[in-house]
Amino acid sequence: MTDSVASAYASAPASAGADWRAVPVADWRDYLELLKPRVVSLVVFTGLCGLLAAPGSLHPTLALTALLCIAVGAGAAGAFNQWFESDTDALMRRTASRPIPAGRIEPAEALAFAVALAGASVAIMGLAINWLAAGLLLGSILFYTHVYTVWLKRRTPQNIVIGGAAGAFPPLIGWAAVTGDVSTLPVLLFAIIFLWTPPHFWSLALFACKDYERAGIPMLPVVAGERVTRLQIWLYTWALVAASVAPWALGLTGAVYGLTASGLGVLFLAGAWRVWRGTDLKAPKLLFGFSILYLFVLFAALVADRLAGVAA
Amino acid sequence: MSGAEHDPVARKQADEEFAAKRRGRNWALLAVLVAMVVLFYLITIARIGVNT
Structure with missing residues (x-):
């Protein structure tokens, strides 16, 4: 983990011994970058949707506090991930300029930052x-940091399949924050994000395959090849679409959500079909972009459906 | 060796950059601490309201 960081320090003046300028000083933007703000925004959004879709209400201050905790917890997990992966980050074009591999933040400082924020x-x-929401938050942080980052990511091409569970926690946490329990709908929301993760990340892995290969991360296209990955994307998309319409089919949501989920599902399947055929080189990139939009719109439809139900 | 440590102008620029970064970080830390005080106050008020 420390090779790249060591090389950053090695480039400091040899006479630097006691020179305080030899110590890298990060500004607040580097700490913000450590939290992976783009990932956090998606996590906060799904957490907010879980919170709004739950029956009952929460004082606005407490709701904002719950969202802040979800955001900070997710950011802490992201910071831990960057600390642990700073060696492979240095090898990948996409991640080489992150604060730790670039030498702007010391690894130990990043780890302390992550642990303090998580706690x-x-x-x-x-x-x-409530302590159920806190327990789920702790579970999601530990799952992302230890099960995904430390245990699975460098060992198996199924890393993002199982690791996807970590990103699926936020709607569950948002729901638990309001109700104090967990029922069928939040579990289905968990399943949707869990099944959304493989086609989302494998689309990215298809067009960033060389980066992952160089870093020695066993993503599916690196280990099993593009053809297998394309097929897996196609199969997981079917499972995702089935899970996404399940809340409507089970009568847990109304038509607003059901029609949106169906329409988005058709579009996702069309994109995954193009990826599976493998004739369009841009298809994986398009599917990756669409998958982010898909999750935003699907969860927004869930909230709209709930609000329409309350208004009626 | 960049030689910057022997160039007074470059050294002054490095000093200023270092100080600016540290100042920015200190202000950010202050903002976080003040925000936490306000947050705990608001949580307390909300919890009192919910429980009465």
């Missing part, structure tokens, strides 16, 4: 909201 987010969630 604070779980403690505040437990004290201010």
